Amino acid sequence: GAGVSQSPSNKVTEKGKDVELRCDPISGHTALYWYRQSLGQGLEFLIYFQGNSAPDKSGLPSDRFSAERTGGSVSTLTIQRTQQEDSAVYLCASSLTLADTQYFGPGTRLTVL
């Protein structure tokens, strides 16, 4: 079946602009995660959603970052007033439940000029 998909695959934006990154998880997966991967760094946890529970936002680096998950499926990560240090690959993953294997999308490569 289809895996996790993310769009766009690449995004170039100017400093100060807002961006929206989209994630389509595997159908039926209740848990959805967002990570950030900077060059030469491991994955940095941002936020996860589990079913209808309140999301765990503990990894969001600032209040410029927010995410929502509509209808328990598609998720959007929004970065407001982008800064150059926001440049990274943003990865989305989903799993059947929190305790199960996470399957990753290909990521969105964000470049802030």
Added chain:
Amino acid sequence: QKEVEQDPGPLSVPEGAIVSLNCTYSNSAFQYFMWYRQYSRKGPELLMYTYSSGNKEDGRFTAQVDKSSKYISLFIRDSQPSDSATYLCAMILDSNYQLIWGAGTKLIIKP
């Protein structure tokens, strides 16, 4: 000090060699240990998963956990050029499901 330390490499070895990839960690409460493989411009994919201490083998891959030394390893036997990728270790506390990641080691297998 990072919770999980991993040498970023690159590690370059000839085809057919045995590869050893390692991570050290500081939190003795970690219970689940994973190795992910990430090809260029792709998301990570789970390779091996181990609970607590011990060894686990899957084909050419062996994962080893030494909780007393806070050290985990991934061995690749008969390495192939297709094994060239970045290998990331990750681990989870028993009490939550947040993965803590190493920086990843870039592995290059030369034909």
